[in-house]
Amino acid sequence: MWNGFARLGSWGTMGTMRIDLTGRRALVSGSTQGIGQAIATELARAGASVVVNGRDQAKTDKAAEAIQQELPSAELIPVAADLATVEGADALRQQAGELDILVNNLGIFGAKPVLEIDDDEWRRYFEVNVLSAVRLTRMYLPGMMERGFGRVMNIASDSAVVTPLEMVHYGVTKTALLAVTRGFAKAAAGTGVTVNSVMAGPTxxxxxxxxxxxxxxxxxxxxxxxxxxxxxxxxxxxxxxxIEPREIGNLVVYLSSEQASATTGGAVRVDGGYIDSILP
Ligand SMILES: NC(=O)c1ccc[n+]([C@@H]2O[C@H](COP(=O)([O-])OP(=O)(O)OC[C@H]3O[C@@H](n4cnc5c(N)ncnc54)[C@H](OP(=O)(O)O)[C@@H]3O)[C@@H](O)[C@H]2O)c1
Known part of the structure; x- marks a missing residue:
């Protein structure tokens, strides 16, 4: 059901680089603080309605209220759900409905010598950092493809390509996200949906x-x-x-836009030039 020709026609009306996400609905997983909250804020500033998420209802409400104070006319939907679980993802879907923009930002990190990381810890990192993104993408991608527009972004890190000795398990999950991104982008080929990794640096x-x-x-x-x-x-x-969290948010806003329609299947860097490489 490749119907890209119809979309090619929309180039003429695409306009200049004034990004307006009005009418789009976004979810930012793990957005009660840090980079996630900044991404949610910038998406809302660009006009999207944004589902704000964390595990605790009070903290999630508070994070949404803080964004609302800064942007009184923004539409924010706080949904508390543990997205490292199937139940949490299902509960979120019930409350959030369909999405145009999915930002898989949720991620945990912490230092541990690699020889001391046991199987349970490896599994926990995989469940939270990789499977949560895979599950949400599997849930939302078909609807986006059917509607002919969608943006999926996985927040990766410089650690995806420079494995940090002090947290090898974290680095491995971020490397995995790059491959997950490429795979889902291929599944969405020719549909108007893009899937990218955002490689954040020290923030x-x-x-x-x-x-x-x-x-x-x-x-x-x-x-x-x-x-x-x-x-x-x-x-x-x-x-x-x-890097200031808002600078990550700015890249996410661009990748969420209609204007970013030819960027898919790759890793886009917002790392302050930290990775000493021409390519990601
Ligand atoms: N900080 C950096 O320098 C840096 C650099 C490169 C990449 N990154 C990546 O950027 C992303 C965000 O990092 P950050 O430093 O902003 O993280 P953070 O400050 O630790 O925030 C993590 C967020 O995830 C939420 N969360 C944790 N477990 C959750 C779960 N199971 N379900 C739903 N929400 C959950 C937390 O909310 P609650 O506690 O309210 O549940 C919080 O809002 C991560 O993927 C990280 O790997 C960070």
């Missing part, structure tokens, strides 16, 4: 701020602490600062 989230303060003198003011951290621990970063 200024509360967890990373704590990590920075552990590694450098925590009496330093934030800007200097960040500068020292980048110089000593992330020397390959070309921007020599942490």
């Amino acid at each position: 200024h989230t509360p967890g990373v701020e704590e990590f920075v303060n552990e590694l450098v003198d925590d009496d330093l003011p934030w800007d200097q602490a960040q500068h020292q951290f980048m110089k000593e621990h992330r020397p390959y970063s070309l921007i020599q600062r942490l």
Whole structure:
């Protein structure tokens, strides 16, 4: 049911690069804080109605309220569900309905020596970081393909291509997401639906701020602490600062747009040039 010719016709009306997501419905998994909340905010700022998600209802409501305060006319739908489980994904679908934009942002990370990661921990990382994205994509992709428009994004990381010794299990799940992305993009070929990975680099989230303060003198003011951290621990970063979550959100907004119709099946970097490679 390739009906791309009809869509090629829409190029003429595509217009300039003013991204307007009005009328689109998005879900950002794991969006009660950090990068997920910033992505949800930027999608809402661009006009999409956004399903905000976390495991706890009160925290999810609070995150949606914070976005609402910044963007009073935004449509936000807080849905608490544990997306690492089948039940959670089913419950979310019941409440969220169909989607045009799916952002699989949910991801856990933590340092552990590779020889000490047991089978249960490997399984947990796979379930939360990979299977949650696979399950939601399987759930929403057919509807998107049928309607002839959809955007799926999997939030990966520089760790997908530079395996971090201190969290090999995390790196492996992010590598897997790149392949999952490619596979689902092939399944959606010619339908108007795109599937991409977003490779985020070291980002200024509360967890990373704590990590920075552990590694450098925590009496330093934030800007200097960040500068020292980048110089000593992330020397390959070309921007020599942490990425702000909103900058990840901006790339997601672009990939969610109609204008990004020829970008699919790949990994797009928003890593501050951190990966020392021409290709991802
Ligand atoms: N931070 C970085 O520097 C960095 C760099 C590259 C890539 N990334 C990737 O970016 C993504 C977000 O990272 P982050 O640092 O912003 O994460 P974070 O601050 O730890 O936030 C994780 C979010 O996921 C939610 N969550 C956790 N388990 C969940 C579950 N089972 N079901 C539903 N929601 C769940 C949490 O909400 P509740 O606690 O309310 O449930 C929270 O909103 C991850 O995929 C990460 O791998 C991060």
